[in-house]
Amino acid sequence: MATIYQVSELAGVSLATVSRVMNNNTKVSDKTKQKVLKAMAELGYQPNSIAQSLASNRSNSVGVLVSELHGPFFGDMMSAIEDTLRLEGKHTIITSGHSDEERERASIEFLIGRKCDALILHAEAVTDEYLLELEVRGIEFVLINRYIQQIENRCIRLDNKQGGYLATQHLIKLGHQKLAYISGPKWKQDAQERLQGHKQALADAKIEFDDALCFEGDYQQSSGAKGLDWLYEHAPQFTCVVCANDEMASGVMTRARQLGIDVPSELSVVGFDNIIYASYLYPTLTTIDYPIYEMGKMAAKYILKQVYEKKNLDIKSVFVPKLEVRDSSIECA
Amino acid sequence: MATIYQVSELAGVSLATVSRVMNNNTKVSDKTKQKVLKAMAELGYQPNSIAQSLASNRSNSVGVLVSELHGPFFGDMMSAIEDTLRLEGKHTIITSGHSDEERERASIEFLIGRKCDALILHAEAVTDEYLLELEVRGIEFVLINRYIQQIENRCIRLDNKQGGYLATQHLIKLGHQKLAYISGPKWKQDAQERLQGHKQALADAKIEFDDALCFEGDYQQSSGAKGLDWLYEHAPQFTCVVCANDEMASGVMTRARQLGIDVPSELSVVGFDNIIYASYLYPTLTTIDYPIYEMGKMAAKYILKQVYEKKNLDIKSVFVPKLEVRDSSIECA
DNA sequence: GCTATAAATGAAAGCGCTTACATTTTAAAT
DNA sequence: ATTTAAAATGTAAGCGCTTTCATTTATAGC
Numbered sequence A, B: 001m002a003t004i005y006q007v008s009e010l011a012g013v014s015l016a017t018v019s020r021v022m023n024n025n026t027k028v029s030d031k032t033k034q035k036v037l038k039a040m041a042e043l044g045y046q047p048n049s050i051a052q053s054l055a056s057n058r059s060n061s062v063g064v065l066v067s068e069l070h071g072p073f074f075g076d077m078m079s080a081i082e083d084t085l086r087l088e089g090k091h092t093i094i095t096s097g098h099s100d101e102e103r104e105r106a107s108i109e110f111l112i113g114r115k116c117d118a119l120i121l122h123a124e125a126v127t128d129e130y131l132l133e134l135e136v137r138g139i140e141f142v143l144i145n146r147y148i149q150q151i152e153n154r155c156i157r158l159d160n161k162q163g164g165y166l167a168t169q170h171l172i173k174l175g176h177q178k179l180a181y182i183s184g185p186k187w188k189q190d191a192q193e194r195l196q197g198h199k200q201a202l203a204d205a206k207i208e209f210d211d212a213l214c215f216e217g218d219y220q221q222s223s224g225a226k227g228l229d230w231l232y233e234h235a236p237q238f239t240c241v242v243c244a245n246d247e248m249a250s251g252v253m254t255r256a257r258q259l260g261i262d263v264p265s266e267l268s269v270v271g272f273d274n275i276i277y278a279s280y281l282y283p284t285l286t287t288i289d290y291p292i293y294e295m296g297k298m299a300a301k302y303i304l305k306q307v308y309e310k311k312n313l314d315i316k317s318v319f320v321p322k323l324e325v326r327d328s329s330i331e332c333a
Numbered sequence C: 001g002c003t004a005t006a007a008a009t010g011a012a013a014g015c016g017c018t019t020a021c022a023t024t025t026t027a028a029a030t
Numbered sequence D: 001a002t003t004t005a006a007a008a009t010g011t012a013a014g015c016g017c018t019t020t021c022a023t024t025t026a027t028a029g030c
Helices: A004-011 A015-023 A030-043 A049-056 A072-087 A101-113 A128-136 A149-154 A160-173 A189-204 A221-234 A246-258 A292-306 B004-011 B015-023 B030-043 B049-056 B072-087 B101-113 B128-136 B149-154 B160-173 B189-204 B221-234 B246-258 B292-306
Strands: A061-066 A091-096 A118-121 A141-144 A155-158 A179-183 A214-216 A240-243 A268-270 A287-289 A322-324 B061-066 B091-096 B118-121 B141-144 B155-158 B179-183 B214-216 B240-243 B268-270 B287-289 B322-324
Touching: A004 A015, A004 A030, A015 A030, A049 B049, A061 A072, A061 A101, A072 A091, A072 A292, A072 B072, A072 B091, A091 A101, A091 B072, A091 B091, A101 A118, A118 A292, A128 A141, A128 A149, A141 A149, A141 A292, A149 A155, A155 A160, A155 A292, A160 A179, A160 A189, A160 A240, A160 A268, A160 A287, A160 A322, A179 A189, A179 A221, A214 A221, A221 A240, A221 A246, A240 A246, A246 A268, B004 B015, B004 B030, B015 B030, B061 B072, B061 B101, B072 B091, B072 B292, B091 B101, B101 B118, B118 B292, B128 B141, B128 B149, B141 B149, B141 B292, B149 B155, B155 B160, B155 B292, B160 B179, B160 B189, B160 B240, B160 B268, B160 B287, B160 B322, B179 B189, B179 B221, B214 B221, B221 B240, B221 B246, B240 B246, B246 B268
Parallel strands: A061 A091, A061 A118, A118 A141, A141 A155, A179 A214, A179 A240, A240 A268, B061 B091, B061 B118, B118 B141, B141 B155, B179 B214, B179 B240, B240 B268
Antiparallel strands: A287 A322, B287 B322
16 A cells, blocks of 8 residues: 555655645645656555544544444434535544443443544434533534533424324314323433323323323333323323334334234324324324434535534524324324 | 553553553463553553554454445445454455446545455446455455455355246246346346346246346436336336345335326235335235345355355355245235 | 745654664673 | 463554645746
8 A cells, every 4th residue: 555655756746745735724735746646546546544533633424322223223323424425525433322321421422532533423322421521621523313402503403392282283274182101211301202292292181191191111112012002091081192213103004003003093093203104004194204314415415514614504403393294193082 | 641651661561562451463471461451551541553553564444345334235234344354353344336337446545545344345346357366466355246256255245046947936926927027227237147047947847938028227216116117118018027136126116106007906015135124014925035144144244264264164055045925915806 | 027925735743662783791610 | 489471561653644944946026
């Protein structure tokens, strides 16, 4: 592998000059620039990015933390980030935290150790204090789907409460009066917010919230099934169920079928996230659209603007969810 | 951020000694080792991995190329690789190639430029020659789901032909005589092999292969629907369809429902891959299990063994697909 | 043509580590 | 105690770049 030294030799200039044409930040006369370019081409020169990083204290890579590497939600998020960053020649290092405090922290520290210029974090388990500490340490980062007031400009988020509201309101408008709810893990911020939205919608419609109609799931498919069973045990009269994500909604539909309950004629189901599979299910799932691709892109743009000094990028931090009506929800019989 | 120099000063030893205890490859007396460890702890020292890489010519990171960052198949593959590598303190840099020759090549070169110690590639579009050239260049790599005879030990793969065979044989055993097939893009090796297996199973059962019963899709959900339409146009009498992946099978089922055709009583459907959503569909999808998680893990192990000199790892390169019978396929009426 | 200034280039000091080689310390053997 | 070999530690030269500062070269004004 050719080094900058060989290029400089072949071109008959100094190292510094070669470096200058590579980074073209300083003026270099056209004539020498051509010489250098020619030499580089001739040698098939590729700068050593490790050396560049060490010398410049810039790694040109941004670290990403997701909960899981699989799953449609994080897949879209990663795609969005990588697509956006790649266009600017930045690299993406992805790690997963598995919604576990210890592992999230380890992943973040790893990314910092790798000298990422910035981090994009979908951090669920780590404390606010830790995140605030990161800022104190001078780490550049942006949060996806998490809100911390003190650093709210670093938070790219969806109005989850509004989403929960929309889902529930939709069913109420269809005439449902007994609504069951399957929540995400209550320690997760988004799960709380979605549930709040649900409660708000009930309140606005003068329907009383009933604990027996609310099950706490874990956002996994299987807990949709578990939740439905639990609900039928505790409160058999509901006519619909709103789920805090699509996976659980899918679990509900599957379980309902096993129980011989028809969706939607006997039970309306609404999800949340609008993952790609929501439209492949039968019946197709009414859900709340989570523009995760757009949000991932925005997070990347935030970094490009703040860290890599790209100007002219408009940053928007709060995204609005939209109701996506499909076949799984109909008027109350 | 503390550097090795400050540690050495605090501990009252030389740089070299500090480096030695970090890498503990050379003997260091217990006493000094303790001193150094203490100093490191006191300073909260974290080695600068960039500097380490530059000096040792080892980045401790392995590059991964997938077709897409999203999608259940690649998600599982990435998870497997990251899980395995992380345990050994190695890092994973993930890029996507979008099944496009140019982009795959760019991604691979990027990873090489990033000084990855090794590459794990799910390369579909790039030529055999290019891959062989990589070996000549001295790049360490392993291929997933691709077979090139000259470097077969570097190929972690599924017996796709056997998979195609099993799927088709399953339907034949159920009494089906008119079998439609929806293939993946024929330029992809796995698509070819799966189709070969299908043909072989037909031949073994003395059923003639019919071009009018074979549609070339693109592995996307939508081409399942397109394929079914095309098939009904060209050869209306078939009783089942085997699809080269689950996404297309899902598309087929959805379209069948729209057309008022019942699955499985009027049309049996079989997929391939056993992605997680296969069991969420209605009816649940009979498919061929692709042990991608195991294969991803194996690819990572291969690298650990070859590049990072971990011994005692058994490498297996060909995996055997298994038939997973569910509700979408039944006896021919 | 000569000076003053700006533009282009070069020299060299790092960036924070690893590692070959040299030196010192320790332990073993006599 | 003395010699000798082995073990532990230190010295210093890189790894391939970037960047500051000094130097040289070109440009303009008179």
